[in-house]
Amino acid sequence: MESKEENEMRVAALCKSLGHLWSEEDVVQVSDEIPQHKREECSRTLFGKLYSKPNANYPAFVTTMKKAWKTEVVICSQKEPGLFSFLFPTEEEKQRIKRNSPWSYSTNLIVLKQCLPEVPEHCYDFTKEEFWVRIGGVPPGWRIEKVFNELGKRVGNVKEAQIDSTTNVQNRGGRVRVEIDLTSPLKLGAIMDIGNSWLWVEYKYERLPHYYFSCG
Structure with a gap:
């Protein structure tokens, strides 16, 4: 994950490239505190990415992973082809899955990363x-x-x-x-x-x- 200085430089470069397409009025100030229930939800969430072949049959993928993980209560969402989020009912269940990694689907490695409440999905390093x-x-x-x-x-x-x-x-x-x-x-x-x-x-x-x- 990039540092605060790198993030500020990247945003500054983006704003410069936009020219007159943005102004300071487009900056939206949000609360410094993330709601507790959202923090807890993020704590129970893992992001998973198919490393080599992103295209997979989504219903078949979900069914297979639930069987492999021996759970029916995980909530899976597809963010983009090959990128998924997994919301587990408890922290213990999430830790069990993470502890027993790596996992694979059809011989394709699934790279799992802990969800961080301040980081967008596309900023994770899945290498x-x-x-x-x-x-x-x-x-x-x-x-x-x-x-x-x-x-x-x-x-x-x-x-x-x-x-x-x-x-x-x-x-x-x-x-x-x-x-x-x-x-x-x-x-x-x-x-x-x-x-x-x-x-x-x-x-x-x-x-x-x-x-x-x-x-x-």
């Missing part, structure tokens, strides 16, 4: 999404949160790290939740420099939708 990335190949002695955080930073902005329990018979190391730039190729792994040797560790992305392996 980033959070994924759980499982990291395999880390030696047992180095399976600590600090190491997984450092390895996760090679993928994107680390939000959380989880180390597998040693009592888990399927112990594979751990995973990190990372905000990934969708405009960049996905990394397949990294090299751990542990002093006397280099080790290759592998990244596996959970709930990864349609993906081009040839270009990343």
